[in-house]
Amino acid sequence: MTQQDSGKTQDAFWSDVENHVMRYGPAFEKRVIARAEGSFVFDEDGGRILDFTSGQMSSLLGHSHPDIVRTVREQVGRLDHLFSGMLSRPVVDLCTRLGGMVPGLEKAMLLSTGGESNEAAIRLAKCVTGRHEIVAFNKSWHGMTGAAAGATYSSARKGYGPVTVGNIAIPAPHAYRPRFTHSDGSLDWQTELDDAFAQVDAQSTGSLAAFIAEPILSSGGIIELPEGYLAALKRKCEERDMLLILDEAQTGVGRTGHMFAFQRDGITPDILTLSKTLGAGLPLSAVLTSKAIEETAYEKGFVFLTTHVSDPLPAAVGLTVLDVVARDGLVERAAVAGARLRDGLEALKQRFDCIGDVRGRGLLLGMEIVTDRASKLPDLDRGDRIAAESMARGLSMNVVKIPAMGAVFRIAPPLTASDAEIDLGLELMAEAIAAAG
Structure with a gap:
C-alpha cells in the first residue's frame, strides 16, 4: 500500500503512531515499510533496505518467497x-x-x-x-x-x-x-x-x-x-x-x-x-x-x-x-555463505579498531563494537551511530545495546541471500563504520 493508497500522509501516519500505537521496547524506525521481497524491504518512498536480520531473525527464506x-x-x-x-x-x-x-x-x-x-x-x-x-x-x-x-x-x-x-x-x-x-x-x-x-x-x-x-x-x-x-x-x-x-x-x-x-x-x-x-x-x-x-x-x-x-x-x-x-541445499548454503560473511567481517576487523570480536556460526554472526581492544569495553554510543549510518545507507542490522551484553551487532541474512547481497552488506557496513567515526 503506497502513501496515496492509504489515504493518509506520512505525517498523519506518525501522528497515529504517537496517539495509538503502544510502545513495547525498540525505537521505531522512521520509515514506513510498504513491502518486502527476497533479502530486501522497501519503504513507501521506494527506499530499499538490505535486511541483515531476516526480519525478527526469522525470515529464513527471505521475504515473500514464492513457494x-x-x-x-x-x-x-x-x-x-x-x-x-x-x-x-x-x-x-x-x-x-x-x-x-x-x-x-x-x-x-x-x-x-x-x-x-x-x-x-x-x-x-x-x-x-x-x-x-x-x-x-x-x-x-x-x-x-x-x-x-x-x-x-x-x-x-x-x-x-x-x-x-x-x-x-x-x-x-x-x-x-x-x-x-x-x-x-x-x-x-x-x-x-x-x-x-x-x-x-x-x-x-x-x-x-x-x-x-x-x-x-x-x-x-x-x-x-x-x-x-x-x-x-x-x-x-x-x-x-x-x-x-x-x-x-x-x-x-x-x-x-x-x-x-x-x-x-x-x-x-x-x-x-x-x-x-x-x-x-x-x-x-x-x-x-x-x-x-x-x-x-x-x-x-x-x-x-x-x-x-x-x-x-x-x-x-x-x-x-x-x-x-x-x-535448494540451504543448510549447505548457510555454511558457505556464512564463511564468506565471516571472512568479510574479519577483514573489517583488521580495518577498524572499534571491532573487538567477530563470532558465531553459519549465518548467525556477531560483531562487537568496543572503545578499545585492550579494555574490551562495549562502545554503546558508537554502536548506535553505526546502526544509524547503516540504516541511512539501506542496511538493517540489529545491535544489542544492553550494557551487560555489549554493543553487539546480530547479523543474520536469509539463507537465500546471494554472494552479491552478502558483499553489498559488507560494503555498506564498512561505509557506516567509517562514517560513524
Whole structure:
C-alpha cells in the first residue's frame, strides 16, 4: 500500500503512531515499510533496505518467497484453523517430518511462538520429572511469558514483580570475556561449568527439573557454546536426573550450517523447541521430545492447550519451509555463505579498531563494537551511530545495546541471500563504520 493508497500522509501516519500505537521496547524506525521481497524491504518512498536480520531473525527464506506465498494462498482457502481437538493432514505431516529428523525426538507438538514453545517445554519437563526448578544461562532469552520469562536473564526482568519460583542462573561461557582461563588465556569452560553446577547444587532445594539453553545465545550477544560444552552440560543434567531443553528458535532449520545447531556436538536434547526459522517469518513453533517422555507426560495428564495449537495453515507453511531448505541445499548454503560473511567481517576487523570480536556460526554472526581492544569495553554510543549510518545507507542490522551484553551487532541474512547481497552488506557496513567515526 503506497502513501496515496492509504489515504493518509506520512505525517498523519506518525501522528497515529504517537496517539495509538503502544510502545513495547525498540525505537521505531522512521520509515514506513510498504513491502518486502527476497533479502530486501522497501519503504513507501521506494527506499530499499538490505535486511541483515531476516526480519525478527526469522525470515529464513527471505521475504515473500514464492513457494511460501503459493502455500499460504492455497491453504488459507482450504483449511486455516480448527478446534484444538481436531487434526488435519498438514499438522500430522509436519509432526511426522519433524519427528523423523532426529532419533530420540520422534514426538512433536505445533504452536505459534518461541515463547509459547518454551513455555510448553518447561511445563512438560516439570510434569515428567515432578520437579519445578529450571536452570538457564545468565545471558539467555527464552520468551516473555511466565516460565519462559522466568528463565530469561539477558534483559526485561526488573519492574515486573516476582518470577516463577525455582529459577536459577549460571554464567554463560564467553570466549571473548572468559571468567576461567587456561595458562594461554583461552576459555576454560569445563572448570567454569563445574563451578557453575556447584552453585546450582548449593541453591537447589532438591527439585531440579531441567536446564534450558540456546546453542548460540543471540540476545545475550551471539555467545556460542564451545564445542564439547553441550555434551558436558548434558552429563551434568543426567547426573541430577534433569532434562536438557534446547531452544533453537534462531539456530534451527539450517542457519548454522547444520539442520539443528546441537548436531555439531553429537548429542540429542531431551526436549527441543523450534520457532522463528521453522515458519520462516510466519507464526509457527514446535516442541519435540522422545516417545518415552511424551508417554510419561500423557500418563500424568499433561495439558497445554492454546487457541492455535495444531493449526493447519502455519503447519502447511512449515512443510514448505522444510521442502525448500532440502530442495535448494540451504543448510549447505548457510555454511558457505556464512564463511564468506565471516571472512568479510574479519577483514573489517583488521580495518577498524572499534571491532573487538567477530563470532558465531553459519549465518548467525556477531560483531562487537568496543572503545578499545585492550579494555574490551562495549562502545554503546558508537554502536548506535553505526546502526544509524547503516540504516541511512539501506542496511538493517540489529545491535544489542544492553550494557551487560555489549554493543553487539546480530547479523543474520536469509539463507537465500546471494554472494552479491552478502558483499553489498559488507560494503555498506564498512561505509557506516567509517562514517560513524
